[in-house]
Amino acid sequence: MAASITMHDQKQSQRKVLKKKSVRYFQESSEKEESTSIQKSEEHGEIKKLNQVAEKNAERDDSTDDRRKRSKDPFEGPAKVSPQKMKKYSRGERMGRNLEGRTAQHRFNLKRSEQRYELAAKQAARAELLLPEDAGQVLRIPISNLKQHSFLEVGEGSDTYDVRQSEITESVDIGSAAKRFELTLNQFGPYRMDYTRNGRFLALAGKMGHLTAFDWVSKQLLFEINVMETITDVQWLHVETMMAVAQKKWLYMYDNTGTELHCIKSMSSVLRMSFLPYHFLLAAATNYGALQYLDVSMGKMVSEIKTKQGRLDVMAQNPQNAVIHLGHTDGRVTMWTPNQHEPVVKMMCHKSAVRSVAVDPKGRYMATSGIDRTIKIYDLRTYKPLQSYRVAHGANELRFSQRGLLAGASNNIVEIFKDSCTIAQDKPYMVHRLKNPISDLDFCPYEDVLGIGHSNGYSSLLVPGSGEPNFDALEVNPFMTKKQRKEAEVKSLLEKIQPELITLDPNKIGEVDRVTFQQREEDRRVLFGDLPKQTFKPRFRMKGKSKSGRKENRKQIMFEADKREEAKKSVEVKEDEKRRTVEKEEKDNQETEFVSALDRFKKDKS
Template sequence: MEDGREGQPPPGRKRKGPEAAIAAKYRRGPEVATRRIEDKKLKGKLRYTERLVADAQQAAAKVEEWLLPAEAGELEAEGMERTWRFSQADIVQAVEAGAARKAFDLQLPALGPYSLSFTRSGRHMLLAGRKGHLALMDWQRHRLVCEVQVKETTHDACFLHNEQFFAAAQKRYTYIYDKRGLEVHCLEQDTTEATRLEFLPHHFLLGSIGSTGVLRYQDTSTGRIVATHRTKQGPCDVMRQNPWNAVLCLGHGNGTVTMWTPNITTPVVRMLCHHGPVRSLAVDNQGRHMVTTGADGQASGRGGRGAGCSSGSLVYVKVWDMRTFQPLHAYYSPSPAEWCDISQRGMLAVGYGRRIQVWKDALTSKQQSPYMTHRLAGGTLRNFRFVPYEDVLGIGHSGGVSTMLVPGAGEPNFDSFVANPYQTDKQRKEAEVHMLLDKLQPEMITLDPSSVTQVAREPREVQKAKQAEAEAANRARQAEQRAKNEEKTKMKGKNKPSRRQGKKQANIIEERKPAIKARMREQGVAAEHGHKRERQEQKVPDGVPRALHRFFKQ
């Protein structure tokens, strides 16, 4: 009890049970075997290092146990059962009452179809009806925050940095509203005829594109236009952002997907993904995989089709590796997939018509059957979004808004510094100030964000050319110095320190010498006159030394 290790194994000793499984994730490389090492000093150092590694491993496991207590749950089938056969009614009856309240169906057939958007914390939901109905609600508490009817066509809507403001792409212009439903600003000259909106939270940039095919970046903190790019691909109705690097991905009618940044007027990446128009796309949070759905057809075959596929013309749903920009695998759907989305834990949702399929582990490997399926009671699908930090999928369709419980879709543990679903007004204000202070500049948006902190290396040819120029300059300088040294007259002993000091003193004396000579001359004339007067008074004979003049005194 004195060293605070009661009930714990000594440092470096292996643990057993569930703690060992948690600690195994933090092991960096295999354990070093020291039994056959003969050098005692080396063996002691290696054992000490292994003890430090084991202590760090156990400390990391403890931190995960304290700070990440929740675990993601998933559907499990027994025997011959299949998870995709479970209906939402069965799942609602099996879960607890708090989770069952999150499944609801809001019927609004007169104002649809609806587009949905969620805040980063997943607490608030924004509804945008095609016929001008905008609504902001706290969907977990089923509480309506505001509701407004703009009386014109609304193509898309999205939240800004928090739930206090949201933007709506209406028939002609893009408008910004606050949480009370009041119009704050109208972007008349900035975003004309926009059909898709995306907000970059770390840069405070609102991206918009529409029928004109012009991509615009609007800084919502200063109100100025950061960049305007002409895609030259015609009207565009597909736009999603890559959360990892804040690059906007656009899907075009010719089957290509282009990626854009504010500081480059041409796409940084251009990919031919489909042979028909791109219907939708999505990128996971790590930026490793991208999913695209297109209207190109594939002849039916016996193998490789997922559940629910029928004979005839099939439509691609492709998964791409964003590191190599190559396709990994493809899934087929019996009709064109209208929308797709990826959850925080990597689940893929694909929707077409009135059906929605959720695929588990579909990004890393090819799956033979979906994880879950759901059929809408009424209405045609418009779009859907996974709710952050929740096992819920929000669905917007022509009949209103519905939710679908998807166990294991959301991240169970949230970071309050990133997104806090339970923040107070004071915390929200402080978070907004910190976001403005930590705002990133548009020039920092690059395809590889890790290159921002690195030094740009020049090509090897340029480095060699600069090195050759520097060596030539050094050789020329050395040759010039040698020529100057050879031109000098070498005189031995003429540059000693004592001689240099003497020259300095001589210069000082030479400057004073005229005055000194004049004064000495005057003093010498006066002394000569005095001596003559003295000799005349004393009658000293000429030629007698001065020292003997005292003997001739009268």
């Protein structure tokens, strides 16, 4: 009883303490409210000022928003690109909505690649404004207004071929005028010549053994030697530190100091050469009718084709697909790849021997000249003739420029035609006459210059509008340093294309083979014949002998057995047919033999 009383007293005391604490809490909260109200009343003036400033800022923001809405940009978003430029840089037709793919991820990847292609075309079209030169600008006489990479156009009553080199030299700037010069080398000619891909260096090779190379812009000599042997052709390789020289007996390689690097005895009696820069292949046409391909990166002979067409002294390269064009004495032009020992195309171009062949840089048109004094233009997409021009003498050399100008050399006269492939021209664009017969000519890349090799040396002519004004520094750079050249060489070696990929249509490699199941079955049936159908069903066996792997093995064993039986039956059928044909032939021979009445007296051999 006493314990219960004490427990009751403790509870009562705890309630009193809690009541006191709650009263204390409410008193403290009321005191805090009074203190905060006093502070608010003291700071009321400052708060009022801050509210006024905030209202003013809000009004100012509203006014700026209204002003922005009123002055809205009439050309929102990025600038539009013309459809013509987009078509120029397009990479082909889009696949559209019918994106074929095995899974959703494949279709998503195809869609993303299409978007990337479209973005790349847009960026290329926009970047066209940043090109440093405007290609194709036409300027009229007076010639004093002539600029680099522009065509000539004269007024009424005069022609562009009447404009002389002296007039052009006087009208252009000093830098362009310095590109018109002549070298008198009358002891070792006639001369063959070749420019590097970037148009910076020039190599000259005289028939009597004179070999030289120099920077033709700055006139800085690299080397000058005499090989003491007949030289038939010269060709720069992938860098300006290596060149190939076709001498009387063998093929030699020299560096930019005139030091002999290699002597390739497997290539003898070479007459013409052409270098494939993306494949690192040196194609050579020989005196005995062989077309040889040498891989200069490995020093290995890739292919040697016996054309059976006799002497090969007419050669050209298609830059678009790396196919070699050869001209022959019967008037035909054949096209070759290192993968086939037969020509991929044969074209009958002239009634007489072909003297020269040239292919434009885009690989669309081919120009040929023959002894019949004609220059013919062919479309390489349809292999049909487009134009035919009559010249005073048969053109012994033909060359296309980067802008589509066609230069033809006839004896000592050079005639240059503009738009000769698409439009029939009744007169040339420019004409120049030399004192000596021409042995070789070539347009300098990225310059309005035509180089001519003749029996008295070398001549450099100014041809306005012939060169491409803008170059891709990642592809070819005329101003590259030594370090950049080494890096470009390594990069080109890594991107080397194998010779097996050289085809007549280079787009075939990137296409998808959409062969149907029926076509595959037809091809298989042609190769292997009709195969027996698998009708065998293995019975169930115990102890794990009916697993899927073992079942398939038994099926394959029975399939091979049926296949052997079918082969045996087919062999027996063929033997029966052969025996019947032999018996029939013997019977026919017996019936055709002469039968005499005295044959009954013959003795049997048995």
